[in-house]
Amino acid sequence: MGKNNLPQNNGDVPEVVHIPVTGTIDLHMFHPSDVKELLFEYLKECMKKGIPEVTIIHGKGTGMLRERVHRLLSSWDFVAGFHLGGHGSGNWGITVVTLKKP
Numbered sequence: 001m002g003k004n005n006l007p008q009n010n011g012d013v014p015e016v017v018h019i020p021v022t023g024t025i026d027l028h029m030f031h032p033s034d035v036k037e038l039l040f041e042y043l044k045e046c047m048k049k050g051i052p053e054v055t056i057i058h059g060k061g062t063g064m065l066r067e068r069v070h071r072l073l074s075s076w077d078f079v080a081g082f083h084l085g086g087h088g089s090g091n092w093g094i095t096v097v098t099l100k101k102p
Contacts, residue, residue: 019038019042023055032064035068039056054096054097057094073095080100
């Protein structure tokens with residue numbers, strides 16, 4: 001138990017993070033190994049809520065996260081298409097995804 005008798009997360013138990021499903025997800029705060037499951041679940045929730053277009057913020061950096069996101073999107077049959085953000089809307093630091101209708 002930690003301070004105030006609350007359990008501490010010592011790395012053995014994954015921390016639960018609740019992400020509002022708004023059609024935009026920022027991957028900066030997540031470990032790359034968590035991206036596959038996180039993104040899959042997020043996009044599925046967007047479909048359930050009737051959100052047809054999703055903005056994924058992966059940042060510019062070295063491009064590794066962007067490439068991983070694009071590989072994942074290419075492999076999922078519920079993704080109709082995707083493209084990088086345009087000038088003034090994130091450029092190559094975001095990817096805009098169009099989901100197929102359920």
